[in-house]
Amino acid sequence: MVKANFLADLERLKKPIPFSPEGLPEPAPLEELGEEELPPFPGEILPGELEAFLRPFAERLAVEYGAVAITALGLASGLLAGRYVVQPDPQNPTWREGVNLWVAVISDPGTKKTPILKTLAEPLYELEAHFQEEYEERRRTYELERQAWQASKPQERGPEPQEPRAFRVLVEDATKEALAQVLKENRGVVAVYDELKGLFSTWQRVDRQADRAFYLKAHSGGSHREDRMGRKGHFVRDMWLAIVGFIQPGPFRRLLKEAAKGGEEADGLVQRFVMVEGRLLPWKKERPSVPREAQEAYKAFMKGLWQSPEGAPRILRFAPDAQELWYEWEDEVEQEARDPDLPPSWKAYLGKRLLLTARFAGVLSLVWKEGEWVSAESLLRAIELVQWADAHAKRIWRGATRGDYSPANRVAVRILERAREGKLPEQITPKWVWDLGFAGIESVAQAAKVLQRLAEKGWLLEVQPRNRNRGGKAFVLNPKVLEGLKPEELQGA
Numbered sequence: 117m118v119k120a121n122f123l124a125d126l127e128r129l130k131k132p133i134p135f136s137p138e139g140l141p142e143p144a145p146l147e148e149l150g151e152e153e154l155p156p157f158p159g160e161i162l163p164g165e166l167e168a169f170l171r172p173f174a175e176r177l178a179v180e181y182g183a184v185a186i187t188a189l190g191l192a193s194g195l196l197a198g199r200y201v202v203q204p205d206p207q208n209p210t211w212r213e214g215v216n217l218w219v220a221v222i223s224d225p226g227t228k229k230t231p232i233l234k235t236l237a238e239p240l241y242e243l244e245a246h247f248q249e250e251y252e253e254r255r256r257t258y259e260l261e262r263q264a265w266q267a268s269k270p271q272e273r274g275p276e277p278q279e280p281r282a283f284r285v286l287v288e289d290a291t292k293e294a295l296a297q298v299l300k301e302n303r304g305v306v307a308v309y310d311e312l313k314g315l316f317s318t319w320q321r322v323d324r325q326a327d328r329a330f331y332l333k334a335h336s337g338g339s340h341r342e343d344r345m346g347r348k349g350h351f352v353r354d355m356w357l358a359i360v361g362f363i364q365p366g367p368f369r370r371l372l373k374e375a376a377k378g379g380e381e382a383d384g385l386v387q388r389f390v391m392v393e394g395r396l397l398p399w400k401k402e403r404p405s406v407p408r409e410a411q412e413a414y415k416a417f418m419k420g421l422w423q424s425p426e427g428a429p430r431i432l433r434f435a436p437d438a439q440e441l442w443y444e445w446e447d448e449v450e451q452e453a454r455d456p457d458l459p460p461s462w463k464a465y466l467g468k469r470l471l472l473t474a475r476f477a478g479v480l481s482l483v484w485k486e487g488e489w490v491s492a493e494s495l496l497r498a499i500e501l502v503q504w505a506d507a508h509a510k511r512i513w514r515g516a517t518r519g520d521y522s523p524a525n526r527v528a529v530r531i532l533e534r535a536r537e538g539k540l541p542e543q544i545t546p547k548w549v550w551d552l553g554f555a556g557i558e559s560v561a562q563a564a565k566v567l568q569r570l571a572e573k574g575w576l577l578e579v580q581p582r583n584r585n586r587g588g589k590a591f592v593l594n595p596k597v598l599e600g601l602k603p604e605e606l607q608g609a
Contacts, residue, residue, distance in 0.1 A: 141574035143597045149525045157182035158500040169414035172404045177228045183221050183394035188236050190219035193479045194306020194358035195421040201429045202478040214337050215478040216358035222368050223394030229362040239415040240286045247283040254280035292327050299355035303425040309361030387465045391509045438492040476501050524569045543590040
């Protein structure tokens, strides 16, 4: 029966195709369909002082520029954290977003994680060393002044000397209690992780569930009170934490699988991360050198972003044309997020899309030195950046929840199954793919992109749709796909 269906499909497919057999493309092997290519990092996102260093640095290491650029942007957000908030909607003054980003670069061992993070965070470590030296000097002065104050007669004493503040810009592997104290004194810092696995493991421990709630607050500028028996409690107000780190694909996929299942892991914590794949590029013997002056300019630029945490955070608002653009983008995002057919875990990610757009817009406006008004240009850059990050997030989520097969690969397998059963339609359309629920396709538009990719790989041939009034595209299976397979091979497709 399989053989009869197979031959019937093969004959039927040959008839309506307006191509000569000699003109048919050679289909790519099934295993080579692979994932769609990820889009490159958008151009002109970062100012020249940053790009002049980051691009040659990425090219010198032969790594993708996007992983380097988003790491630098995450570190910059930590220097700005707690100093600014974005008000996306003047009609809703209760909605304010911080400018602190959570960035997770997912990359295999040997993908230059350590040199990237060490080099890009160097200006922050230099600030840390500078602040520590300043603090120690002020502390010595404070101790001498306090001793003199205590030695003087009570009626002759002036105001008691104030203990100096220890400024900080970053933390590494800090406990929740220590981090709360740092945020109390500095309001915003960045947590830097060469390997995020340890942090995620802590969040999953039953005895550390309070840590998850704390980090959720630290993402959104919440307040935190901590009271312990026999110890003085403390209250932290307006705490803003940025996180930047790397993690290997295996541990991160396990984390996403748990988040997709629901339960305690589905609290939206992991969806707050900008998830980006970090990969090596083909090695070239001739690569650009990294200009020393460009590195020094990068370090000076990053250090110049830091401000003392005195006073309330300054509010960034959209310029009039940017506000109009925001409402258009908000409408598009909210419409997509309300699609009832989307998986809950992906809906949770889309629910953070506007949040991320506002944060990107705020950070970009500040690094472009626009003042207290976010321009339409910065908002457009932010939207481009969100769309770029979406492509990475979709790929990472699919890899975690459905295995490594791409939608194109999975749709191709299902088409082969239909061919074996003699159930291929006369025309393969995005609506047909969507209606049958192929490969977890999330929209008709995505189905159209998958079919277009299969056409580019020689698996499908584009034909004139039967119903031209509805628009869209239609395809038929390239007979060479079936000619290259034996009927018995289709049984296992």
